[in-house]
Amino acid sequence: MYPRQIQRLIQLFSGFPTVGQRTATRFVFYLLRAPRSEVKELIEAIAQVRNQIALCKLCFQPFDASEKTQELCIICNDNTRSKEILCVIEKESDLEALESIKEYKGLYFILGGPVDPLKKEQREILRMKELEERLKDSPIKEVIIATNPTVEGEATALYLERVFKDSGIKLTRLGRGLPIGGELEYADPETLKQSLENRR
Ligand SMILES: [Zn+2]
CATH class of the missing domain: 3.40.1360.10 (Dna Topoisomerase Vi A Subunit; Chain: A, domain 2)
Incomplete structure (x- = not known):
């Protein structure tokens, strides 16, 4: 079977909406073949989405909170x-x-x-x-x-x-x-x- 690192990533991707075991496996092998720079970009993008995007306190729409301290999205602020x-x-x-x-x-x-x-x-x-x-x-x-x-x-x-x-x-x-x-x-x-x- 696959090394445990690969198995773990397959398991994580399988938890995504609409992604089954087979697609998850394809994702992992795609990442293994992809240039390192692309994988690095992906890791950074995921971290940024989690760290810089906030959910609006009123409507729960995600918005860019990296430069703002406000708690509401553009629509709720309008x-x-x-x-x-x-x-x-x-x-x-x-x-x-x-x-x-x-x-x-x-x-x-x-x-x-x-x-x-x-x-x-x-x-x-x-x-x-x-x-x-x-x-x-x-x-x-x-x-x-x-x-x-x-x-x-x-x-x-x-x-x-x-x-x-x-x-x-x-x-x-x-x-x-x-x-x-x-x-x-x-x-x-x-x-x-x-x-x-x-x-x-
Ligand atoms: Zn809102």
Whole structure:
């Protein structure tokens, strides 16, 4: 079998999302063949991401905190955006997708999904406590539940609706039209724009 150093790295890569044992093994042998300079760059880049990127205290979006001492990302710091409307999304790339259509002027909350909230151990991955905290005594009047139109996204949305139905905050969902089983990040901008306008 492989030397233990190789086995260890295969095991670490196997823990990455969507990476199985075979792909992990390929990564390791790629690194063994790659120029030393490239491997060094990779090691540095990983260290920088962990050391210089902070998560926004309000929306959990990662931002460059290497030169700043602030605790909020650009969006949460932007006073021209409405503080009364909060869009709850599963992950960072969904935020990118919604920002790219330049239609939405409220704030965001990255839930940390997608997971199946019916499974207790998975439910704990979601930032539910943080979301409750965010909504408590806040100026937020509407929460747009913008989970992906997948089975897990749908389950997550229903779970959120149940948890916050008595909160006094208006809950809306993105309108129909997004391809079922797809993800916001792959939706075409026009469809995404319409589903945001037609939220209910
Ligand atoms: Zn933020």
